[in-house]
Amino acid sequence: MKILFTDNSLWGLLNFRGSIIIHLRDLGHEVVMVSPVDAPSKGMNVPDGVRHIAINMQRTSTNPLHDVRYFFRLLSIYREERPDYIFHFTIKPNIYGTLVARLLGIHSTAMVAGLGFTFSHGGLTSKVAHQLFRFAFGFADKIMVLNEENARILIERKVARKKQVVLLEGGEGVDLERFRFSDNQSDKTIFLMVARVLYDKGYKEMVEAAKIVKRTHPEVEVQLLGPVDEAYPNAVSKEQIRLDEESGAITYLGYTTEPEKFMGRPGILLLLLSNYHEGLNRSLMEGCALGKPIIASDIPGCRETVREGENGYLVPPKEVNALADAMLRYLSLSDEEKESMSINSRKLAEERFDINSVKSCYERILQECMN
Secondary structure (H helix, E strand, O other), X not given: OEEEXXXXXXXHHHHHHHHHHHHHHHOOOEEEEEEOOOHHHOOOOOOOOOEEEEOOOOOOOOOHHHHHHHHHHHHHHHHHHOXXXXXXXXXXXXHHHHHHHHHOOOEEEEEEOOOOHHHHOOOHHHXXXXXXXXXXXXXXXXXXXXXXXXXXXXXXXXXXXXXXXXXXXXXXXXXXXXXXXXXXXXXXXXXXXXXXXXHHHOHHHHHHHHHHHHHHOOXXXXXXXOOOOXXXXXXXXXXXXXXXXXXXXXXXXXXXXXXXXXXXXXXXXXXXXXXXXXXXXXXXXXXXXXXXXXXXXXXXXXXXXXXXXXXXXXXXXXXHHHHHHHHHHHXXXXXXXXXXXXXXXXXXXXXXXXXXXXXXXXXXXXXXXXX
């Protein structure tokens, strides 16, 4: 089969779907990626035997002319490539790609990786997006979601039909061979947030909680790893990051295509205080696989990575004091209790987040198409 993967970011395809793309290639399928080339993808390599078609797209623009151009460019690519199946990811590919696929009679699946900015914020743009999703998803063969709460919301809001929805209970999965358990024992604790640098990811709360914790534990480090994308809604500016570094609250590590090198260090605890529904957060799953304790928001897409008190703590979103209390609570644990949390995180990853179960799901979707 010839299979297309269409996303708003080459980085997104390689970072989140790279293992699936390579797996389908190894099964003998012809795999083509369609996306813009974005800054975070620089230095990342397209897998051997896989083609990439670069496409211009104004990811955050609300100008309808930009979307019309994108629609017709997809139409041209899909018509020329004539794939057997297309997987779409992120908002504009999900909407316009699904419509183009239907127009050309091509089977397709849309993935809703999380009910993020579009579903969690009001306003005219959000309402228009809801209607576009509802219309476009009527033509998709399947709609993949990453947690039960998001599936329920999409069905209740009539954005998706129950028979369309495919639940990936382990999210998009983690390669447990790449992200191996690492000894987390250390005399030093480092609280690390791995995420796009957005206010909606809990950036402000992390900074304020860091200041509280450092009053009594000045030796503790709070670090941030992830790309800065100032064009994205709710992005944190580079200037703000600089100011927070100068205050001593945090250390910004920049961005890397190999997060396990930073996450795998001894003494790491992962933080994420997202304010909106995640799909199933990748960095938290990777942290579990590496055997790292977790402090995360008690919201869909984050809570699935935490068993309260066993491998970490859940806190209400936007609650700075609750986050600081959880950080202080972890610091008060004995070495044996911290080690137990690390072991429990790895066990959870092995039980729930193995990438092999996700590979099987993609295979089943394609098999249904062939039948």
